[in-house]
Amino acid sequence: MHQGYLRLLKQRGGMLVCGQRIDALDHQGGLWTARALETSFQARVIINAAGAWADHVAALAGVRPLGLVPKRRTAIIVDGLSGIDTRTMPTVDFTATDAYFKPDGSRIMASLGDQDPVEAQDIRPDEWEIALLADWLQRETQLSVKRIGHSWAGLRTFVSDASPVVGFDDGVPNFFWLAAQGGYGIMMAPALGQAAATLARHHDLPDELTTQGVDAADLCRSREAKPATALPGQAI
Structure with missing residues (x-):
C-alpha cells in the first residue's frame, strides 16, 4: 500500500527527496522555506507529517509543540503448528492487555500490545x-517457539486523547499538522489523506467522511484535550 501511494505521488507530479535533513524553517512573504544542508524548498503551506518527529519539526518553525509521546511496540513472526493451516485461523485479541496473535501467511504474528514511551528515534526491537x-x-498457545522468523519494533505516536491531529496550527500561518496517528497510520491513510488534502486547501471535508461522523473540529489541534504527559526530563 505504501509503495502504491508513492507511485501515485510521482504520477501526479510529486517528488520524494531522501537524505536531506531539514535544519531550518522560515516563513517570510507568505512563503515557507525549508532549508537543508545542500538545498532548500519553498511552498505556501507546509504539512508536518513527520511522525514521532513532528514536534521537532514544529520547533524549527517556531510552532508550539503538540506534546507528542512516541511509544514503542514490538512484534514477532514465528512458524505455525505443524499440520495446521494457519490461513484459516482467526485473529485472537486479549482485550485486557492489548496483546494479540494472528495468521501471517503460513506463519503467526504476535505482539504484547506494549506501548513503552521512548524518545523519537529509529527504533529497533x-x-x-x-x-x-x-x-x-x-x-497462551500450543506453539513451541524454536526460532524467531522476524522481529521488529515501531513507534506509535500519540497526543493525550489518542486521536489524530489534522489541520492548520492556530498560532502560526500556513503550518498544517498531520500527526498523532497512533498505530493506525497506514490503515487511516486513505481517510486522513482525503481530510488533509481538502483542509489544507481550505475546503470542507468530503461527504464520504462527514457522513461517517468525521468533523474537522474534532481533528484540529485546538480541540479540547488535556495536555499530554511528557517523558521524564522532557518539556512540553
Missing part, C-alpha cells in the same frame, strides 16, 4: 521484549 513475547506466546 529490544531483545528482552522479544524474549517476553515468545514466552507469552508459548504459554
